[in-house]
Amino acid sequence: MDTTTPRTHIVGAGLIGASLGIGLAAEGWDVTIEDADPDAQALARSIGAGGDLAGATPDLVIVAVPPSAAGRVVADSLTRWPTAVVTDVASVKAPIAEAADATGAGERYVGSHPMAGREVSGGLGAQGDLFKARPWVICPNGATAAAVDVVTRVPAALQCDVVTMEAHAHDAAVARVSHAPQVAASAVAAALGILDADDVSLAGQGLRDVTRIAASSPHMWADIARLNRAHLIETLDHIIDDLDEVREASDIGEAITDLIERGRFEVARIPGKHGGAKRDWLPVTVIVPDTPGQLLRLLAHTAEEGVNVEDIAIEHSPRQPVGLTTLYVLPSRAAHLAAALERHGWEIAAS
Protein backbone atom coordinates (compact mmCIF):
# COMPACT_ATOMS: atom_id res chain seq x y z
CA MET A 1 0.00 0.00 0.00
CA ASP A 2 1.19 3.53 -0.83
CA THR A 3 1.93 5.24 2.49
CA THR A 4 2.76 8.70 1.09
CA THR A 5 -0.11 11.16 1.27
CA PRO A 6 -1.49 12.50 -2.02
CA ARG A 7 -0.59 16.11 -2.89
CA THR A 8 -4.06 17.57 -2.47
CA HIS A 9 -5.58 20.68 -4.03
CA ILE A 10 -8.91 22.09 -2.84
CA VAL A 11 -11.08 24.20 -5.14
CA GLY A 12 -13.54 26.24 -3.08
CA ALA A 13 -12.34 27.74 0.21
CA GLY A 14 -15.64 28.14 2.06
CA LEU A 15 -16.80 26.32 5.18
CA ILE A 16 -16.22 22.79 3.88
CA GLY A 17 -13.14 23.41 1.71
CA ALA A 18 -11.31 25.34 4.45
CA SER A 19 -12.32 22.79 7.12
CA LEU A 20 -10.91 19.99 4.93
CA GLY A 21 -7.73 21.98 4.32
CA ILE A 22 -7.15 22.61 8.04
CA GLY A 23 -7.96 18.99 8.93
CA LEU A 24 -5.72 17.44 6.27
CA ALA A 25 -2.83 19.88 6.89
CA ALA A 26 -3.02 18.94 10.59
CA GLU A 27 -2.51 15.30 9.51
CA GLY A 28 0.67 16.32 7.67
CA TRP A 29 -0.80 16.39 4.15
CA ASP A 30 0.59 18.74 1.51
CA VAL A 31 -2.51 20.86 0.87
CA THR A 32 -3.12 23.81 -1.45
CA ILE A 33 -6.35 25.75 -1.85
CA GLU A 34 -7.93 28.21 -4.26
CA ASP A 35 -11.23 30.09 -4.55
CA ALA A 36 -12.87 32.17 -7.26
CA ASP A 37 -13.29 34.87 -4.61
CA PRO A 38 -9.83 36.35 -3.75
CA ASP A 39 -10.97 37.33 -0.22
CA ALA A 40 -12.17 33.79 0.56
CA GLN A 41 -8.89 32.41 -0.84
CA ALA A 42 -6.75 34.81 1.23
CA LEU A 43 -8.73 34.04 4.39
CA ALA A 44 -8.38 30.27 3.91
CA ARG A 45 -4.64 30.52 3.33
CA SER A 46 -4.23 32.77 6.40
CA ILE A 47 -6.00 30.24 8.68
CA GLY A 48 -3.82 27.31 7.57
CA ALA A 49 -6.27 25.67 5.16
CA GLY A 50 -3.64 25.32 2.42
CA GLY A 51 -1.00 27.11 0.37
CA ASP A 52 -0.74 28.25 -3.23
CA LEU A 53 -0.61 25.47 -5.89
CA ALA A 54 1.69 27.73 -7.95
CA GLY A 55 1.70 25.55 -11.06
CA ALA A 56 2.38 22.24 -9.26
CA THR A 57 0.45 19.12 -10.27
CA PRO A 58 -1.90 17.70 -7.63
CA ASP A 59 -2.53 13.96 -7.17
CA LEU A 60 -5.97 14.63 -5.76
CA VAL A 61 -8.38 17.54 -6.31
CA ILE A 62 -11.27 18.14 -3.89
CA VAL A 63 -14.01 20.36 -5.31
CA ALA A 64 -15.85 22.17 -2.49
CA VAL A 65 -17.92 24.77 -4.36
CA PRO A 66 -21.70 25.36 -4.16
CA PRO A 67 -23.76 22.42 -5.49
CA SER A 68 -24.91 24.30 -8.60
CA ALA A 69 -21.27 24.87 -9.64
CA ALA A 70 -19.91 21.46 -8.59
CA GLY A 71 -20.62 19.56 -11.85
CA ARG A 72 -18.93 22.22 -13.95
CA VAL A 73 -15.92 22.62 -11.64
CA VAL A 74 -15.45 18.81 -11.43
CA ALA A 75 -15.50 18.61 -15.26
CA ASP A 76 -13.05 21.57 -15.52
CA SER A 77 -10.74 19.96 -12.94
CA LEU A 78 -10.65 16.62 -14.81
CA THR A 79 -9.49 18.57 -17.88
CA ARG A 80 -7.19 20.99 -16.07
CA TRP A 81 -5.29 18.22 -14.22
CA PRO A 82 -5.34 15.23 -16.62
CA THR A 83 -3.48 12.89 -14.22
CA ALA A 84 -5.30 13.83 -10.98
CA VAL A 85 -8.09 11.97 -9.22
CA VAL A 86 -11.00 14.35 -8.64
CA THR A 87 -13.66 14.25 -5.92
CA ASP A 88 -16.28 16.72 -4.76
CA VAL A 89 -18.24 17.19 -1.54
CA ALA A 90 -21.59 18.42 -2.88
CA SER A 91 -24.70 17.38 -0.96
CA VAL A 92 -26.30 15.78 -4.06
CA LYS A 93 -24.32 13.16 -5.98
CA ALA A 94 -26.06 11.87 -9.16
CA PRO A 95 -25.95 15.15 -11.20
CA ILE A 96 -22.23 15.62 -10.42
CA ALA A 97 -21.46 12.03 -11.51
CA GLU A 98 -23.30 12.69 -14.78
CA ALA A 99 -21.21 15.83 -15.41
CA ALA A 100 -18.00 13.89 -14.70
CA ASP A 101 -19.03 11.02 -17.01
CA ALA A 102 -19.80 13.48 -19.81
CA THR A 103 -16.11 14.49 -19.91
CA GLY A 104 -15.07 10.91 -20.79
CA ALA A 105 -12.73 10.90 -17.75
CA GLY A 106 -15.25 9.46 -15.28
CA GLU A 107 -12.78 6.73 -14.23
CA ARG A 108 -10.82 9.48 -12.36
CA TYR A 109 -13.89 10.88 -10.58
CA VAL A 110 -15.25 9.62 -7.23
CA GLY A 111 -18.17 11.35 -5.46
CA SER A 112 -17.84 12.25 -1.77
CA HIS A 113 -20.27 13.64 0.78
CA PRO A 114 -19.15 14.37 4.33
CA MET A 115 -22.27 14.20 6.51
CA ALA A 116 -21.23 17.07 8.72
CA GLY A 117 -21.52 20.79 8.40
CA ARG A 118 -22.68 23.91 10.10
CA GLU A 119 -25.44 26.45 9.67
CA VAL A 120 -22.83 29.09 8.74
CA SER A 121 -21.08 29.46 5.36
CA GLY A 122 -17.57 30.69 4.54
CA GLY A 123 -14.06 29.94 5.75
CA LEU A 124 -14.53 31.92 8.97
CA GLY A 125 -16.61 29.07 10.37
CA ALA A 126 -14.07 26.40 9.34
CA GLN A 127 -13.08 23.71 11.85
CA GLY A 128 -10.41 21.08 11.20
CA ASP A 129 -12.27 18.44 13.22
CA LEU A 130 -15.69 19.13 11.67
CA PHE A 131 -15.87 15.68 10.08
CA LYS A 132 -14.37 13.56 12.85
CA ALA A 133 -16.44 10.43 13.62
CA ARG A 134 -19.12 11.51 11.11
CA PRO A 135 -20.26 9.46 8.13
CA TRP A 136 -18.46 10.23 4.85
CA VAL A 137 -20.23 8.83 1.80
CA ILE A 138 -18.14 7.58 -1.13
CA CYS A 139 -19.91 7.09 -4.50
CA PRO A 140 -17.44 5.23 -6.75
CA ASN A 141 -19.58 5.57 -9.90
CA GLY A 142 -17.33 4.41 -12.79
CA ALA A 143 -14.01 5.15 -11.07
CA THR A 144 -11.02 2.82 -10.98
CA ALA A 145 -10.21 1.02 -7.73
CA ALA A 146 -7.02 3.12 -7.49
CA ALA A 147 -9.04 6.37 -7.70
CA VAL A 148 -11.45 5.13 -5.01
CA ASP A 149 -8.46 4.24 -2.79
CA VAL A 150 -6.95 7.73 -3.11
CA VAL A 151 -10.25 9.47 -2.27
CA THR A 152 -10.96 7.10 0.63
CA ARG A 153 -7.71 8.23 2.24
CA VAL A 154 -9.31 11.62 2.96
CA PRO A 155 -12.08 10.37 5.30
CA ALA A 156 -9.62 7.83 6.73
CA ALA A 157 -7.18 10.64 7.63
CA LEU A 158 -10.01 12.71 9.15
CA GLN A 159 -11.29 9.71 11.15
CA CYS A 160 -14.69 9.57 9.47
CA ASP A 161 -16.91 6.53 9.08
CA VAL A 162 -16.73 5.64 5.38
CA VAL A 163 -20.03 4.53 3.78
CA THR A 164 -19.97 3.40 0.13
CA MET A 165 -23.18 4.02 -1.84
CA GLU A 166 -24.54 4.32 -5.34
CA ALA A 167 -25.21 8.00 -6.20
CA HIS A 168 -29.00 7.74 -6.75
CA ALA A 169 -29.46 5.73 -3.53
CA HIS A 170 -27.44 8.41 -1.72
CA ASP A 171 -29.66 11.19 -3.11
CA ALA A 172 -32.85 9.37 -2.08
CA ALA A 173 -31.52 8.80 1.46
CA VAL A 174 -30.21 12.33 2.08
CA ALA A 175 -33.56 13.79 0.98
CA ARG A 176 -34.94 12.18 4.17
CA VAL A 177 -32.00 12.51 6.59
CA SER A 178 -30.83 16.00 5.59
CA HIS A 179 -32.79 17.92 2.96
CA ALA A 180 -36.38 17.53 4.26
CA PRO A 181 -35.23 18.18 7.88
CA GLN A 182 -33.87 21.56 6.71
CA VAL A 183 -37.21 22.43 5.07
CA ALA A 184 -39.16 21.26 8.14
CA ALA A 185 -36.94 23.24 10.54
CA SER A 186 -37.34 26.38 8.44
CA ALA A 187 -41.14 25.89 8.25
CA VAL A 188 -41.41 25.54 12.05
CA ALA A 189 -39.29 28.68 12.51
CA ALA A 190 -41.25 30.60 9.87
CA ALA A 191 -44.50 29.82 11.76
CA LEU A 192 -43.19 32.01 14.62
CA GLY A 193 -43.74 34.99 12.29
CA ILE A 194 -47.11 35.99 13.78
CA LEU A 195 -45.74 36.11 17.36
CA ASP A 196 -44.35 39.23 19.00
CA ALA A 197 -40.94 39.19 20.71
CA ASP A 198 -42.39 38.50 24.19
CA ASP A 199 -44.21 35.43 22.91
CA VAL A 200 -41.09 34.16 21.13
CA SER A 201 -39.10 34.58 24.35
CA LEU A 202 -41.21 31.79 25.91
CA ALA A 203 -39.24 29.33 23.76
CA GLY A 204 -37.85 26.33 25.64
CA GLN A 205 -35.34 23.73 24.58
CA GLY A 206 -37.83 21.94 22.30
CA LEU A 207 -38.01 24.81 19.80
CA ARG A 208 -34.25 25.30 19.95
CA ASP A 209 -33.63 21.61 19.23
CA VAL A 210 -35.96 21.62 16.24
CA THR A 211 -34.79 24.92 14.69
CA ARG A 212 -30.96 25.09 14.95
CA ILE A 213 -30.54 24.59 11.21
CA ALA A 214 -33.26 27.16 10.43
CA ALA A 215 -30.39 29.70 10.71
CA SER A 216 -28.81 28.24 7.52
CA SER A 217 -28.14 30.42 4.49
CA PRO A 218 -30.69 29.79 1.71
CA HIS A 219 -28.11 29.76 -1.14
CA MET A 220 -26.78 26.24 -0.66
CA TRP A 221 -30.24 24.86 0.11
CA ALA A 222 -31.84 26.38 -2.98
CA ASP A 223 -29.16 24.60 -5.05
CA ILE A 224 -29.70 21.32 -3.19
CA ALA A 225 -33.49 21.50 -3.62
CA ARG A 226 -33.13 22.13 -7.37
CA LEU A 227 -30.66 19.25 -7.83
CA ASN A 228 -32.57 16.76 -5.65
CA ARG A 229 -36.11 18.00 -6.37
CA ALA A 230 -37.81 14.65 -7.07
CA HIS A 231 -36.55 12.94 -3.89
CA LEU A 232 -37.21 16.03 -1.79
CA ILE A 233 -40.81 16.38 -3.04
CA GLU A 234 -41.45 12.67 -2.39
CA THR A 235 -40.25 13.12 1.20
CA LEU A 236 -42.25 16.33 1.74
CA ASP A 237 -45.36 14.54 0.41
CA HIS A 238 -44.82 11.84 3.04
CA ILE A 239 -44.59 14.47 5.80
CA ILE A 240 -47.57 16.44 4.45
CA ASP A 241 -49.68 13.22 4.35
CA ASP A 242 -48.84 12.58 8.01
CA LEU A 243 -49.75 16.17 8.96
CA ASP A 244 -52.98 15.94 6.95
CA GLU A 245 -53.91 12.82 8.89
CA VAL A 246 -53.49 14.73 12.14
CA ARG A 247 -55.53 17.66 10.83
CA GLU A 248 -58.39 15.51 9.46
CA ALA A 249 -58.57 12.99 12.34
CA SER A 250 -61.86 12.71 14.24
CA ASP A 251 -59.72 12.13 17.37
CA ILE A 252 -56.61 14.30 17.10
CA GLY A 253 -55.17 12.69 20.24
CA GLU A 254 -55.26 9.28 18.59
CA ALA A 255 -53.63 10.63 15.42
CA ILE A 256 -50.90 12.39 17.40
CA THR A 257 -50.30 9.23 19.44
CA ASP A 258 -49.79 7.27 16.23
CA LEU A 259 -47.43 9.92 14.77
CA ILE A 260 -45.39 10.22 17.96
CA GLU A 261 -45.17 6.43 18.41
CA ARG A 262 -43.84 6.05 14.86
CA GLY A 263 -41.45 8.97 15.38
CA ARG A 264 -40.16 7.48 18.66
CA PHE A 265 -39.42 4.20 16.90
CA GLU A 266 -37.55 5.89 14.03
CA VAL A 267 -35.62 8.40 16.14
CA ALA A 268 -34.20 5.50 18.18
CA ARG A 269 -32.60 4.26 14.94
CA ILE A 270 -30.53 7.44 14.48
CA PRO A 271 -26.93 6.64 15.44
CA GLY A 272 -25.49 8.79 18.20
CA LYS A 273 -22.14 10.29 19.09
CA HIS A 274 -19.11 8.76 17.32
CA GLY A 275 -21.48 7.03 14.89
CA GLY A 276 -22.12 4.20 17.35
CA ALA A 277 -25.45 3.03 18.68
CA LYS A 278 -27.37 5.87 20.26
CA ARG A 279 -26.50 6.14 23.95
CA ASP A 280 -28.97 7.27 26.56
CA TRP A 281 -27.00 9.98 28.37
CA LEU A 282 -28.68 11.40 31.45
CA PRO A 283 -29.02 15.18 31.77
CA VAL A 284 -27.86 17.05 34.87
CA THR A 285 -29.24 20.57 34.56
CA VAL A 286 -27.52 23.28 36.58
CA ILE A 287 -28.63 26.86 37.20
CA VAL A 288 -25.61 28.98 36.27
CA PRO A 289 -25.34 32.70 37.17
CA ASP A 290 -24.89 34.79 34.02
CA THR A 291 -21.48 36.20 35.01
CA PRO A 292 -18.02 35.66 33.53
CA GLY A 293 -16.19 32.47 34.48
CA GLN A 294 -19.15 30.51 35.91
CA LEU A 295 -19.25 27.92 33.13
CA LEU A 296 -15.53 27.33 33.56
CA ARG A 297 -16.05 26.76 37.32
CA LEU A 298 -18.88 24.32 36.63
CA LEU A 299 -16.79 22.31 34.18
CA ALA A 300 -13.80 22.37 36.56
CA HIS A 301 -15.96 20.97 39.40
CA THR A 302 -17.29 18.29 37.03
CA ALA A 303 -13.75 17.34 36.01
CA GLU A 304 -12.69 17.21 39.69
CA GLU A 305 -15.36 14.54 40.19
CA GLY A 306 -13.86 12.54 37.30
CA VAL A 307 -17.11 12.75 35.29
CA ASN A 308 -16.83 12.98 31.50
CA VAL A 309 -19.24 15.39 29.81
CA GLU A 310 -20.66 13.58 26.76
CA ASP A 311 -22.60 16.61 25.53
CA ILE A 312 -23.58 20.05 26.77
CA ALA A 313 -26.49 22.42 26.12
CA ILE A 314 -26.72 26.01 27.29
CA GLU A 315 -30.04 27.84 27.49
CA HIS A 316 -30.19 31.52 28.30
CA SER A 317 -33.21 32.67 30.14
CA PRO A 318 -34.43 36.06 28.86
CA ARG A 319 -34.97 38.62 31.64
CA GLN A 320 -33.15 36.36 34.14
CA PRO A 321 -29.59 36.80 35.48
CA VAL A 322 -29.08 33.05 35.14
CA GLY A 323 -28.85 30.42 32.42
CA LEU A 324 -29.54 26.70 32.40
CA THR A 325 -26.60 24.47 31.54
CA THR A 326 -27.36 20.82 30.92
CA LEU A 327 -24.47 18.37 31.18
CA TYR A 328 -25.16 14.99 29.54
CA VAL A 329 -23.28 12.21 31.31
CA LEU A 330 -23.23 8.42 31.55
CA PRO A 331 -26.34 7.21 33.42
CA SER A 332 -24.11 5.57 36.05
CA ARG A 333 -22.48 8.98 36.83
CA ALA A 334 -25.52 11.30 36.85
CA ALA A 335 -26.66 10.94 40.48
CA HIS A 336 -23.07 11.21 41.75
CA LEU A 337 -22.46 14.35 39.68
CA ALA A 338 -25.70 16.05 40.78
CA ALA A 339 -24.91 15.40 44.46
CA ALA A 340 -21.28 16.52 44.09
CA LEU A 341 -22.22 19.73 42.29
CA GLU A 342 -24.73 20.53 45.04
CA ARG A 343 -21.93 20.12 47.58
CA HIS A 344 -19.90 22.61 45.51
CA GLY A 345 -22.82 25.06 45.93
CA TRP A 346 -24.52 24.65 42.56
CA GLU A 347 -28.31 24.63 42.26
CA ILE A 348 -29.58 21.63 40.28
CA ALA A 349 -32.76 22.14 38.23
CA ALA A 350 -35.31 19.43 37.50
CA SER A 351 -34.57 18.01 34.04
Ligand SMILES: NC(=O)c1ccc[n+]([C@@H]2O[C@H](COP(=O)([O-])OP(=O)(O)OC[C@H]3O[C@@H](n4cnc5c(N)ncnc54)[C@H](O)[C@@H]3O)[C@@H](O)[C@H]2O)c1
Ligand atom coordinates in the same frame (compact mmCIF):
# COMPACT_ATOMS: atom_id res chain seq x y z
N1 LIG B 1 -22.32 23.54 4.65
C1 LIG B 1 -22.56 22.30 4.97
O1 LIG B 1 -23.12 22.02 6.02
C2 LIG B 1 -22.13 21.22 4.01
C3 LIG B 1 -21.91 19.92 4.50
C4 LIG B 1 -21.48 18.92 3.61
C5 LIG B 1 -21.29 19.22 2.25
N2 LIG B 1 -21.54 20.49 1.82
C6 LIG B 1 -21.29 20.78 0.40
O2 LIG B 1 -20.03 21.42 0.35
C7 LIG B 1 -20.00 22.36 -0.73
C8 LIG B 1 -19.48 23.68 -0.21
O3 LIG B 1 -20.35 24.16 0.81
P1 LIG B 1 -19.86 25.28 1.83
O4 LIG B 1 -20.81 25.23 2.98
O5 LIG B 1 -18.41 25.16 2.08
O6 LIG B 1 -20.14 26.58 0.96
P2 LIG B 1 -19.49 28.03 1.13
O7 LIG B 1 -20.46 28.99 0.53
O8 LIG B 1 -19.04 28.25 2.54
O9 LIG B 1 -18.19 27.96 0.20
C9 LIG B 1 -18.21 27.78 -1.18
C10 LIG B 1 -17.00 28.47 -1.77
O10 LIG B 1 -16.89 28.13 -3.16
C11 LIG B 1 -16.41 29.27 -3.84
N3 LIG B 1 -16.68 29.12 -5.27
C12 LIG B 1 -17.86 29.24 -5.92
N4 LIG B 1 -17.71 28.96 -7.23
C13 LIG B 1 -16.39 28.65 -7.41
C14 LIG B 1 -15.61 28.28 -8.55
N5 LIG B 1 -16.16 28.14 -9.74
N6 LIG B 1 -14.28 28.05 -8.36
C15 LIG B 1 -13.71 28.20 -7.15
N7 LIG B 1 -14.41 28.57 -6.04
C16 LIG B 1 -15.72 28.77 -6.17
C17 LIG B 1 -17.12 30.42 -3.18
O11 LIG B 1 -16.46 31.66 -3.43
C18 LIG B 1 -17.07 30.00 -1.72
O12 LIG B 1 -15.93 30.51 -1.07
C19 LIG B 1 -21.42 22.41 -1.30
O13 LIG B 1 -21.46 21.73 -2.51
C20 LIG B 1 -22.27 21.74 -0.25
O14 LIG B 1 -23.36 21.05 -0.83
C21 LIG B 1 -21.92 21.49 2.65
Ligand SMILES: O=C(O)C(=O)C[C@]1(C(=O)O)C=C[C@@H](O)C=C1
Ligand atom coordinates in the same frame (compact mmCIF):
# COMPACT_ATOMS: atom_id res chain seq x y z
O1 LIG C 1 -25.32 20.27 10.95
C1 LIG C 1 -25.68 21.03 10.05
O2 LIG C 1 -25.69 22.24 10.24
C2 LIG C 1 -26.06 20.49 8.75
O3 LIG C 1 -27.06 20.87 8.24
C3 LIG C 1 -25.15 19.54 8.12
C4 LIG C 1 -25.71 18.70 6.99
C5 LIG C 1 -26.79 17.76 7.54
O4 LIG C 1 -26.46 17.00 8.46
O5 LIG C 1 -27.93 17.77 7.08
C6 LIG C 1 -26.25 19.55 5.91
C7 LIG C 1 -25.97 19.38 4.61
C8 LIG C 1 -24.81 18.61 4.20
O6 LIG C 1 -24.92 18.10 2.93
C9 LIG C 1 -24.36 17.66 5.19
C10 LIG C 1 -24.61 17.87 6.49
